Amino acid sequence: MSLSQFDGGASFFSGVGFASSQSTQSTDPTLSKSRSAHGVIPLTVKQISDAYQSSENKAALAVDGVDAANVVILGLVTNKTEKSTDVSFTLDDGTGRINVIRWVNDSADADEGAVIQNGLYMVVIGSLKGFQGKMQLLAFSVRPVVDYNEIPLHFIHCIQIHAEHSRKNVGASAQLPGNLLNPTPTSAFSGAQENHLTPNQHSAPTNNSDASADIYKLVLDVFEEPASLASEHGLHVDEVARKLGIPLKKIQEAIEYHVDVGHVYSTIDDYHFKSACTS
Amino acid sequence: MDTSSPAVFVNGELLKMYVGRRVRTVLNVAKNEGGVTSGKCTDGQELTVKGGDATSFPVSHFVEVIGIADSNQSIRVEICTDFGEQFVSYVELQGLSGDMIFIGKLLLIVVTWNKGPFIVD
Numbered sequence: 001m002s003l004s005q006f007d008g009g010a011s012f013f014s015g016v017g018f019a020s021s022q023s024t025q026s027t028d029p030t031l032s033k034s035r036s037a038h039g040v041i042p043l044t045v046k047q048i049s050d051a052y053q054s055s056e057n058k059a060a061l062a063v064d065g066v067d068a069a070n071v072v073i074l075g076l077v078t079n080k081t082e083k084s085t086d087v088s089f090t091l092d093d094g095t096g097r098i099n100v101i102r103w104v105n106d107s108a109d110a111d112e113g114a115v116i117q118n119g120l121y122m123v124v125i126g127s128l129k130g131f132q133g134k135m136q137l138l139a140f141s142v143r144p145v146v147d148y149n150e151i152p153l154h155f156i157h158c159i160q161i162h163a164e165h166s167r168k169n170v171g172a173s174a175q176l177p178g179n180l181l182n183p184t185p186t187s188a189f190s191g192a193q194e195n196h197l198t199p200n201q202h203s204a205p206t207n208n209s210d211a212s213a214d215i216y217k218l219v220l221d222v223f224e225e226p227a228s229l230a231s232e233h234g235l236h237v238d239e240v241a242r243k244l245g246i247p248l249k250k251i252q253e254a255i256e257y258h259v260d261v262g263h264v265y266s267t268i269d270d271y272h273f274k275s276a277c278t279s
Numbered sequence: 280m281d282t283s284s285p286a287v288f289v290n291g292e293l294l295k296m297y298v299g300r301r302v303r304t305v306l307n308v309a310k311n312e313g314g315v316t317s318g319k320c321t322d323g324q325e326l327t328v329k330g331g332d333a334t335s336f337p338v339s340h341f342v343e344v345i346g347i348a349d350s351n352q353s354i355r356v357e358i359c360t361d362f363g364e365q366f367v368s369y370v371e372l373q374g375l376s377g378d379m380i381f382i383g384k385l386l387l388i389v390v391t392w393n394k395g396p397f398i399v400d
Contacts, residue, residue, distance in 0.1 A: 045282060046396065094398070096285060134280065
């Protein structure tokens with residue numbers, strides 16, 4: 001499922017729509033571990049570094065199993081060196097530092113090179129290339145960050161794409177409320193409390209009620225059917241009840257649980273729900 | 280590539296866990312006096328920063344500070360950047376340690392932000 005289906009809160013990501021095609025590709029089961037990618041992936045330097053060190057094929061880097069030829073990174077510029085043929089600098093995104101080269105072919109390139117200054121936050125889109133045993137970024141585009149909210153947005157986008165590409169793991173965690181759903185609460189989250197689900201806000205189906213656990217699963221399966229995912233408004237509770245032939249009360253109870261843990265969300269009114277699943 | 284000195288995203292609460300380490304945070308500047316700037320961090324805790332250009336930023340501006348955490352409540356500045364008066368969203372990132380997060384109401388992410396694939400092992 002592409003990001004475009006996240007029409008509400010994820011208008012957040014509308015500026016980076018080019019990742020959509022990438023996400024769509026990642027859901028194709030025929031693509032194996034090193035899937036070809038045509039999109040631009042938002043990454044941190046740490047992710048690139050980890051992938052480089054663990055990769056046998058240094059020429060074609062894969063991050064989370066997806067070909068990371070073209071990437072977007074965001075960080076502070078240091079060590080800028082300007083030559084007639086290129087501008088090179090080190091980009092520090094807080095997770096690590098990477099060398100970036102922007103070749104200068106014409107006056108437009110030269111103008112872009114002049115904007116690059118030490119100490120500025122810049123967004124760099126480019127292609128990762130191994131050179132003399134080191135990974136560096138050949139930049140197609142380098143632009144300064146004007147709205148600083150773009151910095152956390154970039155990192156949230158990195159997290160989102162990482163989660164999308166490691167979908168199986170994330171899905172497993174979401175299905176089985178375990179350690180990840182019971183983190184040690186800290187007061188660090190007070191500022192964004194309304195956006196977080198604290199562990200005690202939901203009650204998972206208990207072990208001694210296997211029947212209701214089954215109903216929970218059946219309900220979720222209905223929401224995850226391709227037709228349900230494709231529907232803009234999702235499914236009405238009555239429709240789910242009709243499909244499963246289970247009493248409405250049980251369905252509502254199951255939906256309530258799935259809403260609490262984030263598997264489904266309400267759409268146009270309190271009776272329509274849609275799966276948060278992206279594939 | 281060099282990932283030997285990452286700057287961990289912290290707020291007032293998380294700063295205590297990273298004393299002596301390189302950290303980054305954002306302060307809403309409340310006071311500039313005698314080379315020391317103080318302000319509220321994203322979780323509302325008061326932090327002080329020393330050194331660098333931190334003292335040149337106007338009160339009420341949001342300032343990003345990257346430096347070494349030298350106590351539970353203070354940071355020695357290496358780099359700081361004025362994020363202006365319209366900065367809202369660091370609070371999202373600093374709340375990401377192994378929790379579930381909703382961005383808007385639609386997107387669910389379970390992730391450990393400051394650890395693992397992103398910042399420190």
